[in-house]
Structures are given as structure tokens and as C-alpha cells.
Amino acid sequence: MKAIIVDDSTTMRAVLRRILISRGFEVCEAKHGLDALDVLSQVGATDIALVDWNMPQMNGLELVVRIRENNAYDAMRIIMVTTETGIKEVQSALSAGATDYLTKPFTSMQVDEKLAILGLMASA
């Protein structure tokens, strides 16, 4: 299983990377939306993308829209990992094509639950 973590915070990428690698994922990273599109163009679609909302250059919402515009990424599950918890924000993300939502702060167990819901735990 392959995952991409998109977050401008080194710290948050490290936290998520540790969790995903320990679950057997091969992980690549990007610092913002534009960087993520570049990484995806090189490595191809990943099984899951964990995407922060507030990032410089291209935010998470714009990235979700761009990913969903590309048929090559149709199978990718996208989880928004963010402090944005308002109903409007959640609706915007889901309408744009995000699969699910994870609110910071989070535990590794909550990440596992999201992966399990998306069917990515058993085979990870």
C-alpha cells in the first residue's frame, strides 16, 4: 500500500509517517498542494492521501479538486487531516472529493479507525 502525506509542517508529516510506516505503508511526502501534484506525477496514484487544509502555495481543498480532476487518481482515497472543523469546511472538503475527515489533534488509534473504514488496514 502506498500513501502520500501532504502537510507544510515537518512535525505533522513525521507523526503521520511514523504511524503509516508502522502499519506497513510505503510513504511519500509533499509540503503543499503543488508539491503533491509534482510528487504524484512522479510516483503515480497512491492508495491514500492524507492532506492538510491550510498550506502555502496550494491549500488542501484546491489539491483535492485537482486530484479529482485527474482520472488517473480516481481510486485514491483522500483524508483531510486538519484543524478545520466547521460544518461548512467539512462539507466543502467532501463536496470537492475528499473521502473522509480527521481532526487534529488525533491519536494513532483514530488514524487506524479511518484506515479501517476505508478498507486499508487489513492488507496494509
Next chain:
Amino acid sequence: VITAISMADIAALTHDIWATMAGTDLVPTDQNVTLDKSRGYIVASVQIVGDTHYVVRLDLEADLVREAAGILLGVSPSELSHEELSDAAGELANMSGGSVKALLPDHCSLALPSVVIGTDYEFAVPSGHCIMESSFIASAGKMKLSILERRK
């Protein structure tokens, strides 16, 4: 608007962030703590922009951030770079700001965090009036969380 947020809310969200993400037990205290700036002092802040403009500001002893950042990044605190320390403080401010924003009834947005690290400086928010302040103590150091309202 800010009256919707209580000191208990601030204590709960702070404990949640630091305990969940950084394994650090930050205990609220009624005392107005004085930070020891001699070993480094960090201010991490994030703006909440809407009809009213707020700033959530964390004043932190550097040793407290070093311990938390070490846990977050999975490295020894002594091996942390300046950038890693800054990034961890920014992320803690980001989560604090997001949690405060979630308690506000109005629609608003969160800006990217700012971080200052040093030993001898003053940090000011222009036109910022402190409307809430809480102090916290952990084994590695002390922290103050302030919410400021920016008035034109």
C-alpha cells in the same frame, strides 16, 4: 463572541492537544506564571480572521517545546534543529488556534502560524487586546496561552 469560550474550554483543548499529540501533561494553574527565558523563549501565534480578528498566542519556555517536539518528531530533544523546534511550536499553535476557532460561533478562517525563538525579546501584537489568558505547567517547563482581539 469570545464569551462563548470559558477558561475550562481553554484548559481542556490545551490538555487534549499536548497530551494526545506530544505526550505532555500540561496542568492549568491559577498562578500567573513567569516564564524562565534564560534557556530560550518561544512565541508561536496564529490569527483567526473573520468578522472579529483574534490572535491565539502561545508563550513557551524552550525546554517545554524541545520535549514536545522530540516526542512529535521521534528524535532526542538534544538533536532537534532550530527549524524543527520552530515547526513543532507552529503546529502546536496551529492546533490551538483551530480548537479555539471551532468554539467560535461566527464563520472565520485560520491563518498560517508564526513563530519567534530567542532569549531576550519582546513580542507584541499591534492593536491586540488580551481578552483571555491561561497559564500551564509541565515537568519540562511553563506555557501561557493568550487570546487577543485586534481592534481597529
